[in-house]
Every structure is written in structure tokens, then in C-alpha cells.
Amino acid sequence: AQKVTQAQTEISVVEKEDVTLDCVYETRDTTYYLFWYKQPPSGELVFLIRRNSFDEQNEISGRYSWNFQKSTSSFNFTITASQVVDSAVYFCALSERDNTDKLIFGTGTRLQVFP
Amino acid sequence: DAGITQSPRYKITETGRQVTLMCHQTWSHSYMFWYRQDLGHGLRLIYYSAAADITDKGEVPDGYVVSRSKTENFPLTLESATRSQTSVYFCASGGPTDMNTEAFFGQGTRLTVV
Secondary structure (H helix, E strand, O other): OOEEEOOOOEEEEEOOOOEEEOOEEEOOOOOEEEEEEEEOOOOOOEEEEEEEOOOOOOEEEOOEEEEEEHHHOEEEEEEOOOOHHHOEEEEEEEEEOOOOOOOEEOOOEEEEEEO | OOOEEEEOOEEEEOOOOOEEEEEEEOOOOOEEEEEEEEOOOEEEEEEEEEEOOEEEEOOOOOOEEEOOOOOOEOOEEEOOOOHHHOEEEEEEEEOOHHHOOOOEEOOOEEEEEO
């Protein structure tokens, strides 16, 4: 069965600190896709990244970076030099290649960045 | 404007009433989804649709009905609302993931059942 676990319910940091959000997934498929979404206080869901199971390269986008490790079934998200605007709930999600495109979400991690 | 639109944004209804949440997308995406968001559960899939006239159940379909007569619309109906259906509902649309697209979400509908 597929499952996404975000063990960190809430994280608080002070501005400029680095913070890593953990995501562990379970799937029997060899082809799958992993996602991160951001939900700011305004409530909308903002797509951050999509990674397929054949691409284990880490990715960096500005202050954001993602570490994908198939050996540990993890897809962790790091924010470098956090800012108050990074305060949000972050969701990790999994989609299997079963021609349905359904997303299985983790329970989310609430990040609070204090000035 | 291109995008995905949900209506209403907020709704209060009484137990036992029927209520329909609307979702409209302008991208002609083949896939559409309904999720509900509850504290401690993240987002859970209610129903999804791969194309017009093709729908299927997700993880938590009980008490909900969907239809998709047109590609761009995917309404979600609560046939007889219950307090446990108080939630934030998100509609999403997207193409198949192996075509390098991702799901785009509407703004959400906050539904309160009293």
C-alpha cells in the first residue's frame, strides 16, 4: 500500500536558520512521482516540485533544495536562510503510475519562522 | 482567465441538507480530483475523474456524489450533509504525470455543517 509520512507536525525556527522537512514514503511501484506543496496562511496549495522515481538528482531552486534518496524512501526538503514568508504548512505527496494521477498526501508539517 | 475555480469559497449548511460544490477548469485537463483537508489527516481523495463521464472513488467517498458531463466541470454533491463533512474541500485538475504535468488546485471551499 502507498503511504506518505511526515513525522514532524510542527517546526519553529528563527529567521535565517536552515530547516529541513522530512518526508518518507512507501510504495510497491518502481515508477512513481513525488511532490511538495506549500499551503500559506491564505489557504491555497502551491506546487513546489515534482520528482520522478528515476531521477535521484538533488535539486536546488534558490533557497529551496530537495534530497531524494530511494535507498531510504525519503524526499526531504530544506529551506536555507529561512524567512518569515516561508511560514506555511508543507505537504509531501506521492503519485503512482497507475494511470489515475491520484496524489497521496502526508499529514503536513507546519513551519513557523519567527523574526 | 485560465485556471481552476471553486465556488462557493465559504458555505454554511444544516445537517441533512444537500449541497453542491462547484469546480471549473479552463485548461482542458483530462484529470480532475476532489480532496478534503482535515487537521491531522492532510488531504484525502474523495473522488476523481479521468475524463468526461468517467469517475471513480477515492479514499473517502461515502456521502458524496460526483458527475462529469463536461471536461471542464466536476461538481461534488453532499447528498445529506453531516457534521463530519465539515472540512475544507479542494478541487484539482491535471494531466497524466508521465506527461510532465502536476495537479493544480483551486482555492478551496470551506464548508461548515451545523
